[in-house]
Amino acid sequence: MNNGISKTADRREFVSRLLGALPEALVVTGLGSASYDVFAAGDRDKNYYLWGAMGGSTSLALGLALAQPDKSVVVVTGDGEQLMGIGSLATIAAKQPRNLTIVVLDNGHFGETGMQRSHTSLGTDLVAVAKGCGIASAFAVDSIERCGEIADRAAARQGTTFVQVRIAANEPPRALPPRDGVHIKNRFRAALGFEPF
Numbered sequence: 001m002n003n004g005i006s007k008t009a010d011r012r013e014f015v016s017r018l019l020g021a022l023p024e025a026l027v028v029t030g031l032g033s034a035s036y037d038v039f040a041a042g043d044r045d046k047n048y049y050l051w052g053a054m055g056g057s058t059s060l061a062l063g064l065a066l067a068q069p070d071k072s073v074v075v076v077t078g079d080g081e082q083l084m085g086i087g088s089l090a091t092i093a094a095k096q097p098r099n100l101t102i103v104v105l106d107n108g109h110f111g112e113t114g115m116q117r118s119h120t121s122l123g124t125d126l127v128a129v130a131k132g133c134g135i136a137s138a139f140a141v142d143s144i145e146r147c148g149e150i151a152d153r154a155a156a157r158q159g160t161t162f163v164q165v166r167i168a169a170n171e172p173p174r175a176l177p178p179r180d181g182v183h184i185k186n187r188f189r190a191a192l193g194f195e196p197f
Contacts, residue, residue, distance in 0.1 A: 007142040007143065009165055010144065010168070011037055014144055014165055015038060015076060015105070017144055018074075018103065019038065019042070020042075021148065024071070025073065025155075026068060026073045027047045027048065028048045028060050028073070028075045028076075029077065030075070030077025030081040032081075033171070034078050035049045035050065036174050037175075039176065043177060045191040047177070048184060049178065051179060051181070055088075056085060058088040058089065059088045061102070062095060069098070069157075070157075072155055073099055073101070075101070077102070077104055077105070078106070079105070079106040079164075089129060089133040089135060090134070092135065093133040097160055100161070102161065103163050104163065104165065106164050106165060107167045107168060126164045130162040137161045138161070140166060141163060141165055141166070
Protein backbone atom coordinates (compact mmCIF):
# COMPACT_ATOMS: atom_id res chain seq x y z
CA MET A 1 0.00 0.00 0.00
CA ASN A 2 1.28 3.46 -0.90
CA ASN A 3 -0.13 6.60 0.72
CA GLY A 4 -3.24 4.65 1.64
CA ILE A 5 -3.83 3.76 -2.02
CA SER A 6 -3.50 0.14 -3.06
CA LYS A 7 -3.29 0.65 -6.83
CA THR A 8 0.18 1.25 -8.23
CA ALA A 9 1.89 1.33 -11.62
CA ASP A 10 4.82 -0.87 -12.61
CA ARG A 11 7.77 1.53 -12.49
CA ARG A 12 9.80 0.05 -15.35
CA GLU A 13 6.85 -0.26 -17.69
CA PHE A 14 5.67 3.26 -16.86
CA VAL A 15 9.07 4.86 -17.52
CA SER A 16 9.61 2.80 -20.67
CA ARG A 17 6.25 3.74 -22.14
CA LEU A 18 6.58 7.41 -21.20
CA LEU A 19 10.05 7.83 -22.66
CA GLY A 20 9.13 5.76 -25.72
CA ALA A 21 6.50 8.39 -26.47
CA LEU A 22 9.06 11.21 -26.05
CA PRO A 23 12.04 10.18 -28.20
CA GLU A 24 13.35 13.75 -28.56
CA ALA A 25 12.98 14.80 -24.92
CA LEU A 26 15.97 15.78 -22.84
CA VAL A 27 15.84 13.48 -19.80
CA VAL A 28 17.42 14.16 -16.42
CA THR A 29 17.36 11.38 -13.84
CA GLY A 30 17.45 11.37 -10.11
CA LEU A 31 20.08 9.12 -8.65
CA GLY A 32 19.56 5.45 -7.90
CA SER A 33 16.41 3.69 -9.03
CA ALA A 34 15.22 6.48 -11.30
CA SER A 35 18.51 6.25 -13.23
CA TYR A 36 18.16 2.47 -13.44
CA ASP A 37 14.60 2.77 -14.76
CA VAL A 38 15.53 5.32 -17.42
CA PHE A 39 18.57 3.30 -18.51
CA ALA A 40 16.47 0.11 -18.66
CA ALA A 41 14.09 1.95 -21.01
CA GLY A 42 16.97 2.46 -23.44
CA ASP A 43 20.20 4.42 -23.19
CA ARG A 44 20.18 7.64 -25.22
CA ASP A 45 22.67 10.45 -25.63
CA LYS A 46 19.93 12.83 -24.48
CA ASN A 47 19.74 11.13 -21.07
CA TYR A 48 21.61 12.91 -18.29
CA TYR A 49 22.14 10.45 -15.45
CA LEU A 50 22.91 11.74 -11.98
CA TRP A 51 24.85 9.53 -9.60
CA GLY A 52 25.72 11.56 -6.53
CA ALA A 53 23.58 14.69 -6.45
CA MET A 54 20.80 13.77 -4.03
CA GLY A 55 18.02 16.31 -4.38
CA GLY A 56 19.57 17.99 -7.42
CA SER A 57 17.72 16.51 -10.38
CA THR A 58 14.85 19.00 -10.51
CA SER A 59 17.20 21.98 -10.13
CA LEU A 60 19.40 20.69 -12.96
CA ALA A 61 16.32 20.09 -15.10
CA LEU A 62 15.09 23.63 -14.41
CA GLY A 63 18.36 25.10 -15.66
CA LEU A 64 18.24 22.87 -18.73
CA ALA A 65 14.62 23.82 -19.47
CA LEU A 66 15.45 27.52 -19.26
CA ALA A 67 18.54 27.09 -21.47
CA GLN A 68 16.71 24.92 -24.05
CA PRO A 69 13.18 26.41 -24.25
CA ASP A 70 12.40 24.76 -27.60
CA LYS A 71 12.98 21.25 -26.25
CA SER A 72 10.88 19.15 -23.89
CA VAL A 73 12.73 18.47 -20.65
CA VAL A 74 11.60 15.55 -18.49
CA VAL A 75 13.04 14.81 -15.07
CA VAL A 76 12.46 11.32 -13.66
CA THR A 77 13.22 11.08 -9.96
CA GLY A 78 12.05 9.34 -6.80
CA ASP A 79 10.08 10.50 -3.79
CA GLY A 80 13.13 10.44 -1.51
CA GLU A 81 15.18 12.66 -3.80
CA GLN A 82 12.29 15.03 -4.42
CA LEU A 83 11.76 15.35 -0.69
CA MET A 84 15.43 16.24 -0.25
CA GLY A 85 15.21 18.87 -2.98
CA ILE A 86 11.73 20.09 -2.10
CA GLY A 87 12.73 23.75 -2.31
CA SER A 88 13.43 23.36 -6.02
CA LEU A 89 9.68 23.18 -6.62
CA ALA A 90 9.28 26.77 -5.37
CA THR A 91 12.02 27.98 -7.70
CA ILE A 92 10.52 26.04 -10.62
CA ALA A 93 7.12 27.59 -9.88
CA ALA A 94 8.67 31.06 -9.78
CA LYS A 95 10.26 30.53 -13.21
CA GLN A 96 7.38 28.51 -14.77
CA PRO A 97 9.30 26.95 -17.69
CA ARG A 98 6.75 25.86 -20.26
CA ASN A 99 8.84 22.87 -21.32
CA LEU A 100 9.50 21.10 -17.98
CA THR A 101 7.79 17.92 -16.83
CA ILE A 102 8.66 16.50 -13.40
CA VAL A 103 7.88 12.80 -12.92
CA VAL A 104 8.27 11.56 -9.34
CA LEU A 105 8.22 7.77 -8.94
CA ASP A 106 6.75 7.42 -5.47
CA ASN A 107 6.95 4.10 -3.64
CA GLY A 108 6.74 5.69 -0.21
CA HIS A 109 10.25 4.48 0.67
CA PHE A 110 13.89 5.52 0.58
CA GLY A 111 14.97 2.79 -1.82
CA GLU A 112 18.67 3.57 -1.89
CA THR A 113 19.24 3.48 1.86
CA GLY A 114 17.38 0.37 2.95
CA MET A 115 13.68 0.87 2.10
CA GLN A 116 12.84 2.94 5.16
CA ARG A 117 9.43 4.59 4.88
CA SER A 118 9.62 8.04 3.32
CA HIS A 119 7.54 11.06 4.26
CA THR A 120 5.10 10.32 1.43
CA SER A 121 3.99 7.17 3.24
CA LEU A 122 3.79 9.16 6.47
CA GLY A 123 1.43 11.88 5.25
CA THR A 124 3.32 14.25 2.95
CA ASP A 125 1.31 14.94 -0.21
CA LEU A 126 3.76 15.88 -2.95
CA VAL A 127 0.99 17.06 -5.28
CA ALA A 128 -0.27 19.45 -2.60
CA VAL A 129 3.30 20.64 -2.01
CA ALA A 130 3.84 21.27 -5.74
CA LYS A 131 0.54 23.14 -5.99
CA GLY A 132 1.34 25.08 -2.83
CA CYS A 133 4.61 26.18 -4.43
CA GLY A 134 2.68 27.43 -7.46
CA ILE A 135 2.79 24.57 -9.98
CA ALA A 136 -0.85 24.55 -11.10
CA SER A 137 -0.58 21.44 -13.27
CA ALA A 138 0.22 18.91 -10.54
CA PHE A 139 -1.49 15.55 -10.21
CA ALA A 140 -1.00 11.92 -9.17
CA VAL A 141 -1.40 8.81 -11.32
CA ASP A 142 -1.39 5.12 -10.48
CA SER A 143 -1.66 3.45 -13.88
CA ILE A 144 0.25 3.01 -17.13
CA GLU A 145 -2.77 4.25 -19.05
CA ARG A 146 -1.95 7.85 -18.08
CA CYS A 147 1.43 7.79 -19.88
CA GLY A 148 -0.05 9.09 -23.12
CA GLU A 149 -1.58 12.10 -21.41
CA ILE A 150 1.69 12.93 -19.65
CA ALA A 151 3.70 12.50 -22.86
CA ASP A 152 1.28 14.77 -24.74
CA ARG A 153 1.63 17.47 -22.09
CA ALA A 154 5.42 17.19 -22.17
CA ALA A 155 5.60 17.31 -25.97
CA ALA A 156 3.24 20.31 -26.15
CA ARG A 157 5.52 22.41 -23.89
CA GLN A 158 2.56 24.44 -22.65
CA GLY A 159 3.53 24.73 -19.01
CA THR A 160 5.33 23.14 -16.09
CA THR A 161 3.80 19.80 -15.10
CA PHE A 162 4.37 17.81 -11.90
CA VAL A 163 3.33 14.15 -11.86
CA GLN A 164 3.48 11.88 -8.83
CA VAL A 165 3.44 8.29 -10.06
CA ARG A 166 2.41 5.82 -7.38
CA ILE A 167 4.55 2.72 -7.79
CA ALA A 168 4.95 -0.51 -5.86
CA ALA A 169 7.65 -0.68 -3.18
CA ASN A 170 9.75 -3.28 -4.97
CA GLU A 171 13.22 -3.26 -6.43
CA PRO A 172 13.56 -4.45 -10.03
CA PRO A 173 16.99 -5.74 -11.06
CA ARG A 174 19.45 -2.89 -11.39
CA ALA A 175 20.26 -1.67 -14.88
CA LEU A 176 23.32 0.50 -14.41
CA PRO A 177 23.94 3.44 -16.76
CA PRO A 178 27.45 4.76 -17.41
CA ARG A 179 29.14 6.14 -14.29
CA ASP A 180 31.66 8.32 -16.09
CA GLY A 181 30.36 11.83 -15.44
CA VAL A 182 32.61 13.46 -18.03
CA HIS A 183 31.43 10.99 -20.69
CA ILE A 184 27.76 11.59 -19.80
CA LYS A 185 28.23 15.37 -19.86
CA ASN A 186 30.15 15.40 -23.14
CA ARG A 187 27.79 13.15 -25.05
CA PHE A 188 24.81 15.14 -23.74
CA ARG A 189 26.43 18.39 -24.88
CA ALA A 190 27.21 16.84 -28.26
CA ALA A 191 23.56 15.77 -28.64
CA LEU A 192 22.64 19.45 -28.17
CA GLY A 193 25.26 20.56 -30.71
CA PHE A 194 27.83 21.88 -28.22
CA GLU A 195 31.51 21.14 -28.05
CA PRO A 196 32.80 19.16 -25.04
CA PHE A 197 34.68 21.04 -22.36
